[in-house]
Amino acid sequence: MLDLSYEPPKPKVIAGAKHDWELVIGMEVHAQVASQAKLFSGASTRFGAEPNSNVSFVDAAMPGMLPVINEFCIEQAVRTGLGLKAQINLVSAFDRKNYFYPDLPQGYQISQLYHPLVGEGEILVDMEPGIARLVRIERIHVEQDAGKSIHDMDPAMSFVDLNRTGVALMEIVSRPDIRGPEEAAAYVTKLRQILRYLCTCDGNMQNGNLRADVNVSVCRPGQYEKYQETQDFSHLGTRCEIKNMNSMRFIQAAIDYEARRQIALLEGGGSVVQETRLYDPDKGETRSMRSKEEAHDYRYFPCPDLLPLEIEQGWVDDIAASLPELPDEKKARFVTEFGLSEYDANVLTAETVNAAYFESVVREAGDGKLAANWVINELFGRLKKEDHGIDESPVTPAQLAGIIRLIKSDAISGKIAKDLFEIVYTEGGDPEVIVEERGMKQVTDTGAIETAVDEIIAANPAQVEKAKQNPKLAGWFVGQVMKATGGKANPKAVNQIVSAKLGL
Amino acid sequence: MSIDIETAARVAKLARIRVDEDDLPQLAHAFNDILGFIEQLNEVDVEGVEPMVSVTPMRLKRRADGVTDGNMADRILSNAPDAREGFFAVPKVVE
Numbered sequence: 001m002l003d004l005s006y007e008p009p010k011p012k013v014i015a016g017a018k019h020d021w022e023l024v025i026g027m028e029v030h031a032q033v034a035s036q037a038k039l040f041s042g043a044s045t046r047f048g049a050e051p052n053s054n055v056s057f058v059d060a061a062m063p064g065m066l067p068v069i070n071e072f073c074i075e076q077a078v079r080t081g082l083g084l085k086a087q088i089n090l091v092s093a094f095d096r097k098n099y100f101y102p103d104l105p106q107g108y109q110i111s112q113l114y115h116p117l118v119g120e121g122e123i124l125v126d127m128e129p130g131i132a133r134l135v136r137i138e139r140i141h142v143e144q145d146a147g148k149s150i151h152d153m154d155p156a157m158s159f160v161d162l163n164r165t166g167v168a169l170m171e172i173v174s175r176p177d178i179r180g181p182e183e184a185a186a187y188v189t190k191l192r193q194i195l196r197y198l199c200t201c202d203g204n205m206q207n208g209n210l211r212a213d214v215n216v217s218v219c220r221p222g223q224y225e226k227y228q229e230t231q232d233f234s235h236l237g238t239r240c241e242i243k244n245m246n247s248m249r250f251i252q253a254a255i256d257y258e259a260r261r262q263i264a265l266l267e268g269g270g271s272v273v274q275e276t277r278l279y280d281p282d283k284g285e286t287r288s289m290r291s292k293e294e295a296h297d298y299r300y301f302p303c304p305d306l307l308p309l310e311i312e313q314g315w316v317d318d319i320a321a322s323l324p325e326l327p328d329e330k331k332a333r334f335v336t337e338f339g340l341s342e343y344d345a346n347v348l349t350a351e352t353v354n355a356a357y358f359e360s361v362v363r364e365a366g367d368g369k370l371a372a373n374w375v376i377n378e379l380f381g382r383l384k385k386e387d388h389g390i391d392e393s394p395v396t397p398a399q400l401a402g403i404i405r406l407i408k409s410d411a412i413s414g415k416i417a418k419d420l421f422e423i424v425y426t427e428g429g430d431p432e433v434i435v436e437e438r439g440m441k442q443v444t445d446t447g448a449i450e451t452a453v454d455e456i457i458a459a460n461p462a463q464v465e466k467a468k469q470n471p472k473l474a475g476w477f478v479g480q481v482m483k484a485t486g487g488k489a490n491p492k493a494v495n496q497i498v499s500a501k502l503g504l
Numbered sequence: 505m506s507i508d509i510e511t512a513a514r515v516a517k518l519a520r521i522r523v524d525e526d527d528l529p530q531l532a533h534a535f536n537d538i539l540g541f542i543e544q545l546n547e548v549d550v551e552g553v554e555p556m557v558s559v560t561p562m563r564l565k566r567r568a569d570g571v572t573d574g575n576m577a578d579r580i581l582s583n584a585p586d587a588r589e590g591f592f593a594v595p596k597v598v599e
Contacts, residue, residue, distance in 0.1 A: 035569050042572030051590035055580045056573035072569030100520050102594045107519075149597060159591035162580070297518060307564040308557055 004332050004342060006124075006132040011224065012180030016263045021218045023259050024227075024236050025184050026176035029191055030169045031201040032145065032209040033076045039144055039168035040067030040110065047207050051161040059166040061105035066305055073168035074309065075319060076200040077117050077142050080170055082320050083198045084137050086121025090316070092141075093308040097298045103147030103160050111171075112141035113300045117309065123174075123194070124328055125187045129342035133183055136175040145169050164208075170201070176215065176236070179224070181252035181259075188212055188248060193327050197352055205246045212251055215239045216258045218266070237262065238272040242279050242286055254279035258286050330355055338368025347376050353390050354380075360397035365404040374404055378421055399424050402431035411435065413442050415487045443489045446497065449481065452489070453497050456480045464502065471504045507535040 011022045035045055041058035058065040081088050093115040096108040118140035125133045147165040149158050172191065178184050192210055195201040203210050217239035226235040240262070242254050257279075262272050277286040325333070327349050334345035334355075348358045354375075361371045379400060383393055403420055406412045412420060412435060420440060424431055435441055443449060456477060457464055467473040477498045482489055507515075512532035516523040523531055577590055586593040 037567075037569050037571050037573075042567065042570065043574035044571040050577065052577040052580050052592070053590075054574045055577070057580075058573075060580050068565055068567045070569050071566035074566075098518070100518065102592070102597055150591070151597065153591075154588075154593070154596075156596055157586070157588075157593045158595070158597045159588065159593055161591055297514075299518070307562060309564050 004130075004328075004335060006126075006130055008133050009127045009131045009179070009183065012182070013221070014218075014259055014263060016267050018267045020221055021259070021263050022221055022224055023180055023255065024176045024217045024219060024224055024239075025178035025180070025255060026215040026239075027174045027178065027184065027187060028213040028215070029172045029174075029188065030145075030211045030213075031080070031172060031191075031195055031203075033073045033142075033168035033170060034200060034202050035070060035073050035076065035168055037070055038166040039070055039073050039142065041166055043166070045167050047209075049163055051159075052163065054163040055165065059105070059162055061107070067110065069306070069309070070168065073142065074117065074311065076168075076198075077140060077170050078311070078316060079198050079319050079323070080172070080195065080200045081118030081121060081140055082316075082323055083194050083200075083326060084118075084121035084123060084140070084172075086137055086140065087119030088311075088316050089115065089117055089119055090313060091115065091308055091310050092117040094303040094306045095300045096303045097143075097300055099298060101146065101149075102158060103149045103162070103165065105147070105162065105165065109144050109146065110303055110306070111143035114302070115308070116141035123187065123190055125178075125183060125190050126346065127183065127186055129346070133177065133179070133187075135177040135187055138173045138175050140170050140172050143169050143171055176217075176227075176239075181255040184214060184255055185248040185252050188251060190327070193350065197324055197326055205248075208246055211244050211246045213244060214242045214251060214255060216242065216255055216262070217272070218259050218262045237266075238274050240272065240274065240286075241276050243276055243289065245279055247281075250279055250281050253281070253284060254286055257284060261286065324352075334358075334368075338362060338372065340368060340372050344372045344376060347380075348372060351390075357390055357393070357397055361401045361404065364398060364401035365408070367404065367408060370404055370407065371401075374400060374421075378418070382421075382425055394428065395421070395425050399428075399431060406431060406435060410490065411441055413487060413489075413491060415482075416440050416442065419487075440488065443485055446493060449485070449489050449493055449497050450501075452481050452484050453477070453494070453501050456484065457501055467502055467504070471502075474498050474502060474504055477502070507532045507539065511535075 014021045014023070032045075033039075037043060038045060038056075038059065041056040043056040043059055044054045046054060058067060078088055092112055094110050095113045097111045097113065098108040100107060116139040120139070121137035123135045123137060125135050127133065145164050145167040147160055147162040149160050151158050153159050174187070178187055188210070192203040195210070196203045201209060205211070217237035219235070219237045223235045227233065240258060242258060245251050245254060258277065265272055276289045278289050279286050330349045331342070331345045334340045334348060335342055340348070347354075349355050358371060358375050361375060362368050365371055379393065379395060383390065403417055403424065406420070407414065407417050420431055420434060423429070423434055463473065463476060467477065478491070478494050481494045481498065482491065509528045509532050512528050512535060513523070515535075516531070581587040581590070581592065584592050
């Protein structure tokens with residue numbers, strides 16, 4: 001694989017009243033496995049179903065019901081681990097995390113505390129071309145989601161829907177390697193991109209299929225480097241955990257608020273108490289979840305209903321062999337194979353559908369740079385105007401390739417190409433046929449251009465005099481000729497002929 | 505390990521089981537008896553012995569990823585003390 005070289009970004013520095021502070025951030029991302037059925041039952045995972053209809057007796061924790069693991073969910077977690085270049089543990093085990101809450105009928109969540117399925121990996125978080133942070137992944141474990149409580153339907157009651165209860169989650173835990181709110185959002189963006197490439201999670205944050213808990217602490221400059229050298233957490237500040245955020249904007253706002261809150265506390269002579277906090281997007285602040293404090297005593301123990309999960313190396317190898325080309329590789333290949341800028345390669349590899357579209361265009365039209373330009377600036381720009389995704393594009397890769405071929409062969413000018421694109425976008429049709437039928441071909445016939453130039457010179461004697469004293473005014477004549485020919489004249493030819501006729 | 509009255513009260517609270525103040529000493533005592541009995545296991549030298557998780561050599565049973573269950577909200581809710589509009593209704597949980 002070809003690697004692009006990069007430098008780490010500078011950590012975010014917040015100036016306090018007394019001195020400067022840096023942020024240290026670790027994340028726990030809960031990604032819902034893209035499976036049909038739940039982790040331990042045969043009930044559906046479909047979003048938006050009638051309340052309590054996707055619930056089996058296992059999910060409702062009826063006495064005597066036993067969990068049976070969904071092998072596909074395990075495969076997806078392994079696949080995710082491999083996509084994050086992580087250690088896969090051939091033996092892992094499930095534990096019970098005990099706490100009491102109305103949307104958790106079992107009274108415990110089946111999770112993997114002591115022996116997670118996936119060990120250490122990494123994610124390269126791109127910030128801008130040439131700047132990226134390598135964030136270490138500590139582990140990924142598989143666990144059950146809880147149900148959903150709705151508090152605003154009745155003044156005295158909370159309503160509970162168990163449809164999400166028991167859905168498989170991958171909890172992806174990072175090391176505290178993230179150094180600012182923007183990096184945190186970029187981390188989630190990159191992780192989401194990898195999950196979508198792997199098809200192990202759909203990454204739909206709005207539906208709660210990807211949610212993040214963020215651990216934030218602050219320290220004086222220099223302390224973080226001491227931590228990295230020794231891996232000793234005592235060099236870092238006390239952290240707070242902000243729970244359950246499902247928007248990039250909220251993640252950034254919550255981290256920024258939380259860091260400033262901690263700095264104000266510390267500079268005022270106080271200290272940060274390790275606790276769980278909730279971000280309130282309406283007020284733009286975090287607040288303590290006091291109710292969680294006592295519940296933190298989870299009394300983990302191995303789940304007696306489930307044997308350890310043993311998987312075979314051969315199975316893992318098969319999954320590894322089926323991995324698609326991942327974002328970093330694809331981006332590097334686009335840069336080296338098609339000569340794209342890293343910026344353009346980033347845009348085109350953000351989603352696999354975009355990359356596939358671009359590659360189809362290049363395959364037919366050649367010229368990666370020109371194709372990238374047209375896909376990003378014209379096509380994406382036009383689609384965005386109508387709030388359409390690329391899967392809704394009325395212009396097929398073959399049509400766009402046709403337009404690009406016409407530009408490359410000098411059959412049409414760049415300006416006409418934009419008109420042609422608009423016609424293909426709104427009316428459809430074969431670009432080549434449209435150009436023929438509507439007479440959009442570029443005029444390279446010097447005779448025709450000369451006639452047009454002669455006419456304009458004859459009609460504008462005053463401009464001719466001015467241009468002879470100030471050659472820059474020749475551009476005015478070029479513009480007039482282009483106008484007279486409906487933009488179809490070859491601009492290079494027009495330039496030459498205008499200069500020659502004016503004797504410049 | 506010894507369980508005092510305070511720990512017994514906390515364990516009961518975490519499990520949401522109401523135990524009268526007067527019964528706590530007895531509960532703590534019962535916990536200690538149980539733990540004491542189990543602690544006898546520490547007398548056995550298990551150095552180098554693999555933990556045994558099952559008495560028969562079994563592999564964790566797997567299921568295929570197919571929807572085979574659900575669509576019985578009425579039966580799921582039938583034991584609930586209170587249910588409304590398809591939801592379990594519980595006393596307000598304020599966060």
